[in-house]
Amino acid sequence: MNGNPDLLIGGAWAHAADGGLREIVNPADGTVVATVDEATPDDARSAVAAARAAFDDGAWVATPVAERAALLVRIADLLERDKEELAHLETVDTGKTLVESRIDIDDVISVFRYYASLVVGQADRLIDVGDPAVLSRVVREPIGVCVLIAPWNYPLLQMSWKVAPALAAGCTMVVKPSEVTPLSTIAFARSAQEAGVPAGVLNLVQGSGAVLGAALTDTPDVDFISFTGGLATGKTIARVAAEHVTKVAVELGGKNPHIVFADADWASSVDQVLTGVFLHSGQVCSAGTRLIVEESIADDFVAELARRAELIRVGPGLDPASETGPLVSEAHRAKVEAYVELGISEGAKLVTGGVRPSDPALAAGSFFLPTIFDNCDRSMRIVREETFGPILTVERFSTEAEAIRLGNDTEYGLAAGVRTADPARGERMVRALRHGTVWLNDFGYYTAAAEWGGFKKSGNGRELGPTGLAEYQEIKHIWHNTAPKPAEWFKSV
Numbered sequence: 001m002n003g004n005p006d007l008l009i010g011g012a013w014a015h016a017a018d019g020g021l022r023e024i025v026n027p028a029d030g031t032v033v034a035t036v037d038e039a040t041p042d043d044a045r046s047a048v049a050a051a052r053a054a055f056d057d058g059a060w061v062a063t064p065v066a067e068r069a070a071l072l073v074r075i076a077d078l079l080e081r082d083k084e085e086l087a088h089l090e091t092v093d094t095g096k097t098l099v100e101s102r103i104d105i106d107d108v109i110s111v112f113r114y115y116a117s118l119v120v121g122q123a124d125r126l127i128d129v130g131d132p133a134v135l136s137r138v139v140r141e142p143i144g145v146c147v148l149i150a151p152w153n154y155p156l157l158q159m160s161w162k163v164a165p166a167l168a169a170g171c172t173m174v175v176k177p178s179e180v181t182p183l184s185t186i187a188f189a190r191s192a193q194e195a196g197v198p199a200g201v202l203n204l205v206q207g208s209g210a211v212l213g214a215a216l217t218d219t220p221d222v223d224f225i226s227f228t229g230g231l232a233t234g235k236t237i238a239r240v241a242a243e244h245v246t247k248v249a250v251e252l253g254g255k256n257p258h259i260v261f262a263d264a265d266w267a268s269s270v271d272q273v274l275t276g277v278f279l280h281s282g283q284v285c286s287a288g289t290r291l292i293v294e295e296s297i298a299d300d301f302v303a304e305l306a307r308r309a310e311l312i313r314v315g316p317g318l319d320p321a322s323e324t325g326p327l328v329s330e331a332h333r334a335k336v337e338a339y340v341e342l343g344i345s346e347g348a349k350l351v352t353g354g355v356r357p358s359d360p361a362l363a364a365g366s367f368f369l370p371t372i373f374d375n376c377d378r379s380m381r382i383v384r385e386e387t388f389g390p391i392l393t394v395e396r397f398s399t400e401a402e403a404i405r406l407g408n409d410t411e412y413g414l415a416a417g418v419r420t421a422d423p424a425r426g427e428r429m430v431r432a433l434r435h436g437t438v439w440l441n442d443f444g445y446y447t448a449a450a451e452w453g454g455f456k457k458s459g460n461g462r463e464l465g466p467t468g469l470a471e472y473q474e475i476k477h478i479w480h481n482t483a484p485k486p487a488e489w490f491k492s493v
């Protein structure tokens with residue numbers, strides 16, 4: 001049995017019902033960094049029941065909004081206090097560099113502060129129905145019990161985009177981090193408890209999604225499921241939830257174009273195309289994995305990218321010299337390697353990378369070198385499918401119309417980048433691209449105050465911004481007649 005119990009159910013920390021454990025591996029060196037409780041479906045059902053009871057009990061829902069906001073601020077303060085420890089957990093769990101992990105935790109903190117301030121500013125909408133005796137107003141109420149499922153690439157960050165608005169709205173919840181990367185979420189749940197989140201409001205189970213999925217989603221006791229992860233799992237969850245008419249929001253990744261016109265600023269374009277795809281070894285839903293570059297500069301641009309990609313220092317996330325870390329697991333590296341093989345067999349030209357680093361010091365980790373494929377086109381699966389690894393594919397265009405067509409020629413629609421010195425063309429492009437976020441002469445940035453989410457198969461619903469709070473709220477119209485009188489409808493009666 002593990003030391004500290006890792007499941008939080010109804011305000012009490014618990015071990016798994018069957019004593020099951022899971023080893024958590026540092027992908028930088030293959031070492032076991034922790035052993036955590038692996039929930040059973042019964043544990044997951046207990047967590048849902050605890051969230052249901054805490055919601056139906058009404059006390060949390062009735063908590064004044066200012067108190068809920070103050071709780072969010074206390075959570076943010078505790079995360080600030082524990083930032084270094086949380087960043088360390090994120091790095092040994094996911095492999096990303098400490099620099100990236102610290103940025104993630106800063107963003108987590110800002111999300112809690114953002115929703116604390118947003119929710120206190122929400123006002124009911126008053127409607128003039130033409131009768132001064134009637135008070136008509138539209139109010140927001142918490143949607144209810146939420147199941148919040150997060151992936152492994154940004155474990156606490158993705159979870160915070162769900163937990164912060166859910167708490168702000170007055171919901172209760174079961175959170176399930178990825179079984180590959182649960183450590184920061186377990187630490188977070190302890191902070192939430194320390195901050196004073198009432199028993200049953202936030203429950204945590206961790207374990208295999210395939211095993212726990214049905215207990216968390218195939219139930220009438222859940223009112224809302226927010227999921228970030230892969231397309232296949234998102235479809236499964238949406239199908240199961242439909243049976244109960246449970247509202248679902250899913251963020252399912254992307255295959256994001258980064259379009260570079262010949263007049264674009266050269267230095268920032270090279271830099272941002274590289275960081276856009278190779279940051280966190282490409283394990284980013286909004287990674288700019290498709291370079292779509294104007295024909296006239298393509299050869300020189302790709303040559304410069306390759307030169308710079310070969311200089312990227314791949315290494316353990318805890319080593320300050322590392323610029324990007326390993327892939328999250330051996331299994332995931334195998335998937336990325338299969339895509340490289342596929343790209344070669346599809347006829348793409350391997351310009352650089354495509355292999356593991358030769359440095360023996362990295363042999364125990366699941367590292368993979370930044371990889372660029374030129375001469376790509378939309379018939380290739382490496383151009384159409386999310387590889388979720390450090391693989392950049394290069395397509396070329398000659399006209400603006402062709403750039404738009406290529407940029408939209410994907411079943412996904414999460415994010416896109418455009419680089420041009422012509423503001424009018426830039427504005428035409430950002431409106432023409434069918435993606436949830438479009439960057440013009442920048443790439444990868446976001447803010448808690450602006451919505452995040454995808455068009456098409458990148459999902460539905462939005463996180464962050466006011467819409468990210470609205471997802472957790474039901475709308476109720478209240479019609480109050482302060483001077484009731486007979487309706488005088490059926491005059492004969």
Ligand code: TXE
Nearest residue numbers: 150151177178209210213229230233251252253285386388
């Ligand atoms: O994700 P899964 P996987 C993409 C990326 C990656 C692919 C598969 O292309 O290669 O998805 O990754 C939980 N019911 N993204 O298999 O399975 C699971 O335990 C309920 C993009 O790791 O989608 C984890 O907590 N939950 C993405 C979460 O779902 C289930 C980030 C995500 O795991 C479940 C990650 C079930 N039946 C991968 N099955 C992004 N949008 O950023 C699994 N889970």
